[in-house]
Amino acid sequence: MTDISTEIDPYAALQDKEPAKPPRNQWLDVWDQFKKHKGAVFGGGFLVFITLAVLLGPYIWNVDPQKLDIRNKDVRPLWTALWNSDAKTLWHRPFGTDNLGRDLLAQMIAGGRASMAVGWTAMLLSLSIGTAVGVAAGFFKRLDGLLMRMTDLFLSLPILPLLLVAVTLFRQPLRANFGPEGGMFILIVVVVGLTSWMQTARIVRGEVLALKEREFILAARSIGTSSRAIIMRHLLPNVISPIMVSATLGLAVAIITESALSFLGVGFPSDFPTWGKMLADAVPRMEQFPERVLLPGIAISLTVLGVNYLGDGLRDALDPRIRGR
């Protein structure tokens, strides 16, 4: 104890020195922690890969997924030739074709496009509703009771049955107005978004309630910042980490919900491929053609697994108590 205090030069300690190097960016720390989580890196990488694949895929593999080629129907994927030399395989149909001769690789890409588009849009919608409700409830005391009561009520709704009801009943008018694909897209996105914002709202409210009492908010208020500016400039950047974590969860939920609805036969129209739809269509003949179930099923599962791992890693990386350990 005593020898340490004698070594410190009291005058040097009082001098106001510049830091040797600029302080590290917070996001660099987050990235360092994130890299330690192998699963999260894999998950994030896979999500980027699948997103790029469905976005750029149609330009590289420019086969029309809807083109019927009835002469080349029921072609098996290339790899079945490894153990079954009698199987009908074609080099220009690497994943095989379905019972109408449509190319499965092109269908997988198109289906992934639909699933990812629904997933991302529904997730963004549910995030914006959740964040808006959470911030409003946390920041404005008058709204808190009402909004949180509403959140609790929404949490006690039976989600999957209601989704089924809504999608089945409102299909017809939306189809008439926005076309079969557009109408269904709007319907699924809105319905999934409206029923999955509650967790985000609760988490954001909790964070905002804690942040609101901090000194920097008091400082901002004391120089006359308006509530709107406080929320946009001081609160939202500070609640970004829980929002990002619930974004990953929301993406996984949205992709699964869309596939489940398609699987139950209330999703997109039958000529519009999505992963869930392809899986459902392949189930009756899965004994002869197991790959038609496996390919979309594995695609859904790997995407959701990747997103879940990404969320896990983000949660660890964004938590300052864990970071650096």
Place this chain on the structure above:
Amino acid sequence: MLTFTIRRLITSIPTLLFISIVIFALLKLAPGDPMAQVPLTVPPEVKQKMREALGLGAPAYVQYFKWLNQFFIVEPQFLIDWMTRDSALFGWLPDTQFSMMYDPELQKLVPQQRTISYQTRSPIMDIVIQRIPQTLWVVGLAYVVGILIALPIGIYSAYRHYSVFDQAGTFITMVGFSIPPFFTGPLLIVIFSVSLGWLPSIYDTTHVVENWASFKYQLSQMILPVMVLALQTTAQISRYMRASMLDNLNQDYVRTARAKGLKENTVVMVHVLRNSMIPVITVIALGVPSIFGGAIITENVFGVNGIGQLLITALFANDTPMVMTITFIFAIMIVAFNLIADVLYGVLDPRIRYD
């Protein structure tokens, strides 16, 4: 505690009313016509009469209150009468006549009007009560199996944190969490019924258990749907169990228990386990309704004609009263299990005092 329970019970009434309004409004706003299946040769005025006969002519609020009255007053009366008359549990009680009403014209007691399904023209609650055992057998058993697998996995992977078992367990639960049941279902059918031929792929609901062979068949046909549902449950609950155990293992009281020389087994299985079970039990209670919802898909895959499958067929047939009733039953389950979870939390954890 009792006052809290009563207060919670009373506050759940507006919640249920809100949900019933949402369900009713959704079905009323929806542009579906139960007369859509009627042939076009039927003249419009006859169709209008048929609509009025179904009770669709009255204003929306009248229909809503009539529905509430049917659901909360008339149908329970029929249920009580049925229980005192035919059920094995309460059959010894004197028969009741709650559901009968005095008809002044006929000068005698006649049964009240029940809620009728558009599809079958028979009382909805009778169909629901026929279907519930199938769902309960499959879903309930799956939930129990899932919990029984999940708890040891969660406990052991928390106890051996960062071990190979923990890594593998975390990975497997993550996979189980991510693979949707509509993929695991067909996958297991391909493996176990198509390739290996061990188990039947379709659940035969009419199967009657009367001897050992038929019992074995019943068991074998239940394995696949139970496995699919149990995978989801296991994944969720073992994650909670592990996290809760990890929270408790580093607490001071654990060090104290070890320091006073208790056996490791006692420390983990009694001290830590009992404390970490508190949040897990509430999660288990909260998960019951959602697994019923998830069973809709599994029932569809395996052809179990339970309550979820009933909902799907009713939806496709535009059977509004049936859809309304089943959705509301799901809602009641959610509210009830939320309440149970809240009360259990207070009962189990002496640190929590609601009063």
